[in-house]
Amino acid sequence: MVENTHMTLNLSLARKLFNASSFNLFSLPAIVRQLDPIKAISSEFRASLYTFFNHCYSSSPLHQDSYLEKAKSHHAVDPDAIFESLIDNSTHKSHLNQIHSQLLVSGSLDSLILTTKLINKSSNLGEIRYARNLFDEFCNPDVFLWDAIIRSYSRRDMFGDALEMYTNMQMAGVSPDSFTFMHVLKACSGLPALEMGWQVHAQIFRHGFQSDVLVQNALVALYAKCGQIGLSRVVFDDLCDRNVVSWTSIISGYAQNGEPMEALRIFSQMRHSSMRPDWIALVSVLRAYTDVEDLQQGKSVQGCVIKMGLEYEPDLLISLTSMYAKCGQVTLARSFFDQMEIPSVILWNAMISGYAKNGFAEEAVDLFREMISKKIRIDSITARSAILACSQVGSLELARWMDDYIMRSEYSDDVLVNTALIDMYAKCGSVDLARIVFDRTLDKDVVVWSSMIVGYGLHGRGREAIDLYYAMKQDGVCPNDVTFVGLLTACNHSGLVEEGWELFHSMRYFGIEPRHQHYACVVDLLGRAGRLDEAYDFITNMPIEPGVSVWGALLSACKIYRHLTLGEFAAKYLFTLDPYETGHYVQLSNLYASARLWNHVGKVRVLMKEKGLTKDYGYSLIEINGKLQAFRVGDKSHPRYKEISEELEKLEKRLKEGGFVPHAESVLHDLNYEETEETLCNHSERLAIAYGLISTPPGTTLRITKNLRACVNCHAATKLISKLVNREIVVRDAKRFHHFKDGFCSCGDYW
Template sequence: MSTPTTLSHSSPPPPGPRRPISSTSDLLQVHSQLVRLGLSADNDSAGRLIKFCSLSPDLLPYAHKLFRSLPNPDQFIYNTLIRSSPTPSSSLRLYSRMLLRDRTPNKFTFPSLLKSAAGDARSGRQVHAHVVKFGYASDRFCQNNLVGMYLAFALPVDARRVLEGMEDPDAVSWTTMVSGLARMGSVDEAREVFDGIPERGPASWNAMIAAYVQADRFKDAFDLFNQMRAEGAELDKFVAASMLAACTGLGALDQGDWIHRYIKKSGIELDPKLATTIIDMYCKCGCLEKAYEVFRGLEIKGQSSWNCMIGGLAVHGQGEAAIQLFKEMERAKVMPDGITLLNVLSACAHSGLVREGQYYFDYMVQNYRLEPKMEHFGCLVDILGRAGLLEEAKKVIQEMPMDPDSGVLGALFGACKIHGNFELGEEIGKRVVELDPNNSGRYILLANLYANAGRWDDVANIRRLMNDRGVSKEPGFSLIEMDGAVSEFIAGGKSHPEAREIYAKVDEMLDRIRLAGYVPDTSNVLHDIDEEDKENPLYYHSEKLAIAYGLLKTAPGETIRISKNLRVCKDCHEASKLVSRVFDRNIVVRDRNRFHHFSRGECSCKDFW
């Protein structure tokens, strides 16, 4: 009969746990097994547990508890904890402890340490010195992370010095430099670096295009994209996403539609993020039907896709459709978040659905335990204010659990202007101007309020205050895409190559809609001058110029799509309605707040914007 084999001190230790750890319960079982086998101090076995714990912030304290129990942790364990450290100071403390225990750092130590050191330039320079000291100054991973670190400190000269010291910078090196400069706001400097890249791959092109998009320099993004195509560079899903965002910014539907067709034709993976970007592009370029088509075609609809489509319906004034889609989202068992409910509330605001708005404001708290944030309160105030329920809107502000910001108060201020409540409007308007002193629109709205009341001295005081604070009126412009090219118009501007024909068309347009009943609305022109003189500035607002250009370039029955950076004024809104009827055009205007679909003399907003 054989006797049980006993483990002597000279025998090799049994192997550590090999089965995968997938839960906290597994973790505790494996740890207890290691203790039982006498392997709890073994670096290889304990290191696997520490690696598992380091992947979850909740288990990080447990990882450090295991670490403290080890008599002599190796580099792998130190690197694991440095990589997962929640703060730069904790990473540096671990690194210091590693050195004190005579553990030599390796090439995997420094990339993580450099990323964590990005909060303190002095510490970052010290780590750089250690990179050189331990012989990793030529290691590509270390060099690229040094470039990123110095750019995070806003030290582009140091970052360039590292980049120029590399023997053969790779795509990551160049992309890190371009993206880092762009984040600092040095977009032109980023372009200089981009132009100096010897061989530009998709990552480099995307970094520069994305830099332009993030800086709202959409035309520059288009120019670079055209150069990329001319050079035969590959269009991948990242470049496609950046360019779709540029199309969204310019309202360039034709270009966006071309990119969408290219994605389908070339077999680029339509992941949830890219799909949502396409839906967003169509929504914000005024083509809701195509956005809905893409949305319906998704096999798996994630939260962001639902949110995007609900938000698209909202800004197009289709409040009831947005609510129905939200109900469908609930039936599909997709959990809504704060953005979902914000879009639903926004849909109610743009469609005048007061009772529904109040219901869903309470619903988000009662059904989903979502605490309303500032923007949710702003939507509710907007819903009530637009409906003329100014006292109820004021009560919401008074009962908010936080101090209202300029957005919340601005919603009530705008409602006071619409409904002619001068007393409350003046009170709220003064608060808004002080909360948002650099926003010219706040001053102009308050000046309009005073002008409508005939208080010209107060109008002059507001202008003087703007001048004293160096606040200038934001210039309005309108964009229109024709044959893949985007034209920009400013009020009274004559830089367009076809300016003479455009102005002639404006005059014809105005003559014809006057016969249909058009009377210029001069209520928001501040100057205390004769009515006849007030009309002239209105005639050549940027959207009127863009519409005239659209009339020159389209046939009856076609759609003219325009994007405007400011809110459409009342006069242009009335003129656009009449133009749509007299010239038999569908006109879609995206302004700062929403979309207006003009057709046959009516607007989708029902004059509620």
């Protein structure tokens, strides 16, 4: 039979080829192509060929179950189909390379379809340059090929290149399709480039895509990413055939633009329409609830998740973890975190940042360490969250460890990570180490400069903060509102009243509108100079309603200068604005105590009781050999308590000999001073110092962290101690750092 002869011929040819070349899977399509032009092939022939394929595939690194399935059908012997399957199953650039050369051998390269597939696969494997090379081999790419290369760039976040290819495409006279617009718009939102987006929008009209759901959805996302949520809404409202993506885009758009309530409103509209949300839609909705911090409602979405059987969707677990972590429900968040089996950086980041944000800094650091020991790849967000946690722990040793880790990681040049390190060192007590990070940071942006300025301010090194500000301007970097918060704080903490006043007024030259914090700093400045009436005038002339920070600054100043009427006035505002903040009551109580108005002190205590407020007990932490030890008065649980109290007695004796007299008011009226900062502080600071003295070699700097602000007595005592024992003592209180040395403090006795 003729057919049979053909078959035998072809099979023998195939065998010959098989034996001749060191045969591999990739040459299979070329062999099959040699078998052409046999179109009608008998089932017997196919069976033989199938055995052949089977042999090839089983010895190949690519497992082709899907292909073997296809091979049983008659399409299997189509070489292009084999190529297609090979491309689909490639996992490495070397595979693509072999396929490419076989395409050239078999003369299939003119098949745009296969090349498009090859380009798409290259970009999915991250081989963007290779994809571009493939593209460049074509003289007349069609729209699909253009789409493939634009998509490749866009998906790799190379938005500029994507837009450049789009321009080239237009110059080549190729008409875009909906996919072109989709990817071009994605590139515009990635940059983001609103102007370009507008131009593309016009072209979309010209090409008649105004009711194409794909393109319109991309427009909704574009305008949302550019902060033009109103325009997103217009596009969304004009869309008659909305799908689940349209709804998700507008919901997440509102959530991203700080309008979570509107996002949730649209979600309920969506539920009233017959549109069923999928898991991505639910992720967006959860994000909106996260911003609203409405746990009750968030839980109802969790119910929705379970009802739809999506509770094992990994990304929904991430969103639920993140939502609960952000709302402070870290235990609940942890239970979702623990449910997830596949490792995901985003999930770990959500948990770490959740811990850090809610005062569980140690847990955050532990989780970060666990991540490293489990060899889970971190990203720059992990690094930043972990660094943030370290700055809250406050241990300089931990800070050093973190810096060392980052320096050896791929994030040593990451500007955002370095900014976090600067902030961390400053908050862990060493502004000089912060400066080293600052100096090694390349391409300093305004945030890097500002962090360093804020750091100097925190430590009362106002001169250096101001010098750095001039250096920054010299460097051509424009200050922002945060820069000025740092500068003004620095001036406050260093007593640079005139400089601060001038800086405040220079803000308008940079077009920066002062915010509450800036006004509070000025009030603080004037207050420090004793110019209380001026401070009050300043407040009454503020263009914005004075808030807690402003009145708080005034009250502090009144306490220092014992200005009763003005202090009471400020306190009245504070109690209205923020009735449950213990600190304000303590401040007022201190004001009364300093004026020896003991019955007023008592009244404040009653006021606190009525509100159900309890005082925060003071404690001090000291870091010894990288370990933090906590002290509060009367706490005898420390294993070295006896030695500590002996040292303390010695210290008190030497203080007395050195002429230290405790603040008279607080000693006189034991019964009434219960709520003042003196009792709250409880001199835990001195316990920590005593422990530090007996646990470290002479001359070692002591680093102490307190939860409250410095109290007058402890501050005076610590100054003297630093001189008596010849040690530098660094104390971080709730607001700032004090560097005690030779009987002086860097704060100049004003805080």
